[in-house]
Amino acid sequence: MTTRHRYGVPRAERRTPLGHAMAAMGALARSDVLDRVGIRRGVERAVFTGTRSGFRTATAVSRGFARRGGADRAGTRARPVDPTRLFDLTPTEDQQQLLAVVTELAAELVRPAAAAADDACAAPAEVLAACDELGLSLLGVPEALGGIAEERSAVTGTLVAEALAHGDMGLAVAALAPGAVATALSLWGTDRQQQTYLAAFTGADVPVAALALTETGALFDALQPGTTAVRTDDGFRLDGVKSMVPRGCDAELFVVGASLDGRPALFLVESSQEGLGVRADPSMGLRAAGLSSLRLDGVAVGPDALLGDDGGAAYVECLRLSRLAWCALAVGTGQAVLDHVTPYVKERQAFGEPIAHRQAVAFMVADMAIEIEAMRLLTWRAASRASTGAGFAREVALARQLCADKGMRIGLDGVQLLGGHGFVKDHPVERWYRDLRAVALVEGGVLV
Amino acid sequence: MISLEIPRKHRDLVAQAHQVALTLLRPLSRRYDRAEHAYPVELDMLAAMVDGLAASGASEGAGAHGVRRDTDRDTDRSTVRNGPHMASVLSVVEMCWGDTALLLSMPRQGLGNSAIASVADAEQRERLAGSWAAMAITEPGIGSDSANLATTAVRDGDEYVLNGEKIYVTAGERADSVVVWATLDRSRGRAAIKSFVVPKGTPGMTVDRLEHKLGIRASDTAAISFSDCRIPAANLLGSPDIDDTQGFAGAMATFDNTRPLVAAMAVGCARASLDLTRELLADAGVVVDHDRPGRLQSAAAATFLRLEADWEGARLLMMEAAWLADNDRPNSLQASMAKAKAGRVGSDVTLGCVELAGSAGYGEDELLEKWARDSKILDIFEGTQQIQQLIVARRVLGLSSSELK
Numbered sequence: 001m002t003t004r005h006r007y008g009v010p011r012a013e014r015r016t017p018l019g020h021a022m023a024a025m026g027a028l029a030r031s032d033v034l035d036r037v038g039i040r041r042g043v044e045r046a047v048f049t050g051t052r053s054g055f056r057t058a059t060a061v062s063r064g065f066a067r068r069g070g071a072d073r074a075g076t077r078a079r080p081v082d083p084t085r086l087f088d089l090t091p092t093e094d095q096q097q098l099l100a101v102v103t104e105l106a107a108e109l110v111r112p113a114a115a116a117a118d119d120a121c122a123a124p125a126e127v128l129a130a131c132d133e134l135g136l137s138l139l140g141v142p143e144a145l146g147g148i149a150e151e152r153s154a155v156t157g158t159l160v161a162e163a164l165a166h167g168d169m170g171l172a173v174a175a176l177a178p179g180a181v182a183t184a185l186s187l188w189g190t191d192r193q194q195q196t197y198l199a200a201f202t203g204a205d206v207p208v209a210a211l212a213l214t215e216t217g218a219l220f221d222a223l224q225p226g227t228t229a230v231r232t233d234d235g236f237r238l239d240g241v242k243s244m245v246p247r248g249c250d251a252e253l254f255v256v257g258a259s260l261d262g263r264p265a266l267f268l269v270e271s272s273q274e275g276l277g278v279r280a281d282p283s284m285g286l287r288a289a290g291l292s293s294l295r296l297d298g299v300a301v302g303p304d305a306l307l308g309d310d311g312g313a314a315y316v317e318c319l320r321l322s323r324l325a326w327c328a329l330a331v332g333t334g335q336a337v338l339d340h341v342t343p344y345v346k347e348r349q350a351f352g353e354p355i356a357h358r359q360a361v362a363f364m365v366a367d368m369a370i371e372i373e374a375m376r377l378l379t380w381r382a383a384s385r386a387s388t389g390a391g392f393a394r395e396v397a398l399a400r401q402l403c404a405d406k407g408m409r410i411g412l413d414g415v416q417l418l419g420g421h422g423f424v425k426d427h428p429v430e431r432w433y434r435d436l437r438a439v440a441l442v443e444g445g446v447l448v
Numbered sequence: 449m450i451s452l453e454i455p456r457k458h459r460d461l462v463a464q465a466h467q468v469a470l471t472l473l474r475p476l477s478r479r480y481d482r483a484e485h486a487y488p489v490e491l492d493m494l495a496a497m498v499d500g501l502a503a504s505g506a507s508e509g510a511g512a513h514g515v516r517r518d519t520d521r522d523t524d525r526s527t528v529r530n531g532p533h534m535a536s537v538l539s540v541v542e543m544c545w546g547d548t549a550l551l552l553s554m555p556r557q558g559l560g561n562s563a564i565a566s567v568a569d570a571e572q573r574e575r576l577a578g579s580w581a582a583m584a585i586t587e588p589g590i591g592s593d594s595a596n597l598a599t600t601a602v603r604d605g606d607e608y609v610l611n612g613e614k615i616y617v618t619a620g621e622r623a624d625s626v627v628v629w630a631t632l633d634r635s636r637g638r639a640a641i642k643s644f645v646v647p648k649g650t651p652g653m654t655v656d657r658l659e660h661k662l663g664i665r666a667s668d669t670a671a672i673s674f675s676d677c678r679i680p681a682a683n684l685l686g687s688p689d690i691d692d693t694q695g696f697a698g699a700m701a702t703f704d705n706t707r708p709l710v711a712a713m714a715v716g717c718a719r720a721s722l723d724l725t726r727e728l729l730a731d732a733g734v735v736v737d738h739d740r741p742g743r744l745q746s747a748a749a750a751t752f753l754r755l756e757a758d759w760e761g762a763r764l765l766m767m768e769a770a771w772l773a774d775n776d777r778p779n780s781l782q783a784s785m786a787k788a789k790a791g792r793v794g795s796d797v798t799l800g801c802v803e804l805a806g807s808a809g810y811g812e813d814e815l816l817e818k819w820a821r822d823s824k825i826l827d828i829f830e831g832t833q834q835i836q837q838l839i840v841a842r843r844v845l846g847l848s849s850s851e852l853k
Contacts, residue, residue: 081449083451083453084449084451085455085456085457086451086455086456086528086529086530087451087452087453087454087455087530087534087767087771088449088450088451088528089450089452089768089771090449090450090528091450092449092450095450155450219743219744221740221744223739223740316739319739320739338844342844342845345845346845346846346847354851356845356847356851356852357847357851357852357853359834359837359838359841359852359853362837362838362841362842362845362847362852363837363838365841365844365845366788366836366837366838366840366841366844367837369785369840369844370765370785370788370789370840371761371789373765373768373785374758374762374764374765374789375761377452377764377768378757378760378761378764380450380452381452381453383450384450384451384452384453385453388451393738393739395760396738397738397739397753397757398738398756398757398760399757400741401741401742401753401754401757402757402758402760404741405754405757440741441741
């Protein structure tokens with residue numbers, strides 16, 4: 001794929017003669033002729049540093065997952081949670097214990113590392129190691145497969161994602177990305193797929209893995225991926241480009257969304273496979289997640305690369321559970337914004353008193369608190385229904401709508417409440433603003 | 449264990465209330481919207497039925513009396529329960545899906561009944577059982593700042609003498625009695641404000657007029673004046689002492705219990721609009737696809753999705769506030785959150801649905817325009833949007849009313 005730098009200019013734009021003169025002036029300003037003849041007069045040299053590298057043909061080296069298990073046997077599944085008769089907002093004791101640990105990790109390790117990770121466009125090894133050690137990648141993997149899920153874990157995954165995102169959304173995405181693939185294998189994998197891949201996730205050296213569902217292009221419809229899978233004599237051939245793939249440059253294993261016979265389906269792709277290219281794709285936010293683009297150029301995969309059915313059911317469920325995870329991340333990040341602006345507006349003085357004493361400020365904070373709670377309740381409801389095996393298409397759609405709309409509003413208001421201080425990187429709100437923009441448009445990457 | 453579904457034990461109640469709304473309230477909606485101030489006589493039989501259901505236990509404690517905090521509950525507090533607060537909000541949602549104004553006109557289900565249930569002692573509750581009580585707080589000169597009210601109550605022997613003027617008394621003409629907020633001593637501020645039960649027909653109490661309104665026209669809204677109106681001292685609800693440390697808290701506690709009910713009204717009224725508009729859009733060929741974001745669908749579908757998401761947020765906040773109350777946990781913050789969200793969502797949804805439905809929404813053949821008028825009051829009474837924001841902001845920011853005015 002060639003990338004032409006358009007500088008955001010629509011194709012219909014035309015340069016007038018004045019525009020051409022300006023372009024020439026711009027070129028001159030960049031040239032060292034000015035310096036040689038001594039007429040630069042302090043004009044800064046405009047340097048465009050392309051941070052976008054080209055596609056690397058070589059992806060991360062895959063450990064070589066040895067094929068194991070029977071081909072046609074159904075995989076092992078976590079059983080659905082027995083529904084309660086009550087309306088209840090109390091997490092189980094197990095969930096509370098796990099949350100206590102994750103909350104501490106988010107505050108002590110994730111938050112302090114967030115700004116540097118955002119700068120570096122990569123998550124620090126010690127944060128990822130701590131999350132792996134905690135078993136975050138195994139939340140959705142049944143005990144029988146070496147994981148920690150006694151039953152369907154959508155609620156637990158949701159609570160963990162929320163707590164981790166309170167530390168930092170980008171780092172949370174990086175930490176939870178391998179778990180998305182492990183959970184997908186647990187939910188839809190055949191016995192052979194589970195035996196082949198899940199063992200690596202339950203070991204000490206958790207493989208980097210990514211769920212790749214997003215593609216570029218305005219109005220991309222995740223239900224109709226442009227990436228295609230064609231049946232061949234030995235399996236499938238995949239072609240297309242996926243975007244917003246977390247830690248794509250380091251990943252050993254991908255779950256890729258592609259259209260097969262006109263219906264969306266999931267495919268397991270190892271990084272060592274021929275025809276796979278990856279490049280860093282730094283974006284507005286979520287930079288710590290190491291977002292990447294993945295190019296599939298005639299990638300040949302075997303017949304058991306298809307994860308789940310070919311009728312679209314597994315794919316659609318995957319899409320919903322992924323959106324649910326993003327809702328949880330939005331709730332945690334929104335709460336982080338609220339928790340940061342609250343002490344700020346109480347301390348910041350204007351006209352002789354804290355700005356929090358003004359309704360114009362206080363009401364913005366009130367609305368944040370109200371909408372975060374609404375976002376949380378919608379997200380929890382969808383998660384709870386997913387866990388018990390009830391339908392949750394509508395619930396997750398409403399949660400995502402609210403989390404996308406109000407989450408962004410909270411990010412926007414967070415920066416506004418800090419004024420100029422919100423705009424500079426001394427405070428984390430500008431990062432949360434950038435991160436929260438993703439919730440409305442990203443697909444895949446995380447999964448509960 | 450986290451679950452946000454309607455409790456199993458309340459599903460029959462919800463289904464029952466829905467049938468009442470569908471078969472008894474809806475057919476009366478337009479008639480009593482037009483015939484403002486005419487008493488909906490059909491409600492007497494309905495109220496008898498509601499009382500019967502309550503007596504049989506089938507209503508799970510729902511209703512205006514259901515908001516009492518059961519402080520002497522002897523059950524194990526470590527177990528979660530769903531009780532009368534939940535039953536009340538859920539049944540109010542269904543009834544207001546039928547008609548908000550008619551719910552507000554339901555005999556013996558007035559906000560005054562909720563106040564009595566919240567703050568009256570056992571003797572008063574027994575004495576006032578079976579009576580229909582309206583609530584009188586607002587005055588011509590005070591609205592949201594109810595601490596500054598001017599109506600006075602002066603002790604004289606075994607009686608209190610009330611003087612002042614009250615407006616916006618819902619069911620003020622029809623109810624058997626009015627719960628009146630008055631001050632024992634204007635110089636003592638909030639702590640001196642008490643509520644008094646004034647039976648209808650008490651000399652000195654006059655219904656001056658009934659308001660003509662934008663919406664909830666089936667519900668009478670009275671202006672009532674009190675001129676040397678004498679009531680028995682035993683009609684003061686709660687303690688007669690002016691306790692500066694307790695202050696306004698007692699009176700305001702009623703709001704923690706009634707605000708979720710008003711949120712429920714907005715949730716129910718808005719759902720009526722959503723349900724009908726969903727069908728009208730489908731007739732026009734637009735069906736919301738929940739697996740696709742709004743931007744990939746028609747503008748009408750995208751709008752509907754946004755309204756539906758906001759509505760669901762209001763509904764769940766309402767349930768959270770009721771759940772906390774049923775489990776004896778403080779809920780002032782959540783009650784105000786629910787009221788604030790539901791109040792504004794009620795307007796957004798009902799007005800949005802009129803726009804989506806076009807002239808079918810605007811005309812009187814359908815009820816969409818009525819719901820868009822009825823919903824407005826729900827963002828005003830029991831504390832306006834701005835008052836709820838003030839309460840939420842003070843709690844979240846940890847500021848007093850003198851710091852955040």
